[in-house]
Amino acid sequence: MIATAREPQSAEGLWSLKQDFPDLQIEQLDLGDSSSIAALVSTLAERPIDMLINNAGIFGRFPLVENISTQRFGTLDYEVWAEVMRVNCFGTVELTEALMPAIEASERKTVITLSSAAGSIGGHQAPAIPYTSSKTALNKAMTTIARTVKDRGVLVAIVCPGHVRTRLGLGGGEIEVDESVSGLATLIGSFTIEDSGTFRRYNGDHLVW
Numbered sequence: 001m002i003a004t005a006r007e008p009q010s011a012e013g014l015w016s017l018k019q020d021f022p023d024l025q026i027e028q029l030d031l032g033d034s035s036s037i038a039a040l041v042s043t044l045a046e047r048p049i050d051m052l053i054n055n056a057g058i059f060g061r062f063p064l065v066e067n068i069s070t071q072r073f074g075t076l077d078y079e080v081w082a083e084v085m086r087v088n089c090f091g092t093v094e095l096t097e098a099l100m101p102a103i104e105a106s107e108r109k110t111v112i113t114l115s116s117a118a119g120s121i122g123g124h125q126a127p128a129i130p131y132t133s134s135k136t137a138l139n140k141a142m143t144t145i146a147r148t149v150k151d152r153g154v155l156v157a158i159v160c161p162g163h164v165r166t167r168l169g170l171g172g173g174e175i176e177v178d179e180s181v182s183g184l185a186t187l188i189g190s191f192t193i194e195d196s197g198t199f200r201r202y203n204g205d206h207l208v209w
């Protein structure tokens, strides 16, 4: 199992996880930086990857609530938007593209991407343009990738973890991390290739695009 962080030395959560799972390999990755993506791919040296979980994502500038105006029409900050698109969409797709040969060489051949119901055009009305549009773009890219690699036996699924009490949850959230993660683990464990290209909530519900 490989886990990444922008600053591995200070990723305390991962080091404490490593105490229980000594085989855990902790690597540096910044999705905003193509050279960091290339360095990770080179370190992994084409070793087969059964499941890529694209979890990393940002909402915008910290502190999130104080900077909410940068997300709103009328006071949009285009540097924030570009950074959010870079990490949430371009960086995630760049990593997936670079690792696809290693995923195809594995047994499970699975890509799981954490997106958000906030990126749904038909079903969600959050007013935060940079964050929501980055997830809409990510959803479109991932469904295209899903169609492209399905014949090669690669499953690409898009999931929403729910509104979770994390750093990104804007101080709110409806559920704890454990509930979201255990729902996602059950859902991911149930996936077959026929689920490729679908957009599902952590509890298994299908989400509208």
Ligand SMILES: NC(=O)c1ccc[n+]([C@@H]2O[C@H](COP(=O)([O-])OP(=O)(O)OC[C@H]3O[C@@H](n4cnc5c(N)ncnc54)[C@H](OP(=O)(O)O)[C@@H]3O)[C@@H](O)[C@H]2O)c1
Pocket: 004, 005, 006, 007, 011, 029, 030, 031, 032, 054, 055, 056, 057, 058, 087, 114, 115, 116, 117, 160, 161, 162, 163, 164, 165, 166, 167, 168, 169, 173
């Ligand atoms: N929380 C929610 O309510 C909610 C709802 C819908 C969707 N989501 C999605 O769920 C995923 C996880 O979010 P979370 O709630 O766990 O947020 P979080 O607590 O803020 O964690 C974000 C994660 O993304 C990583 N990250 C941020 N910028 C990065 C970059 N440039 N390169 C590489 N990694 C980067 C962080 O790694 P570091 O260790 O380096 O900081 C951290 O592990 C995200 O994709 C988010 O959009 C969350």
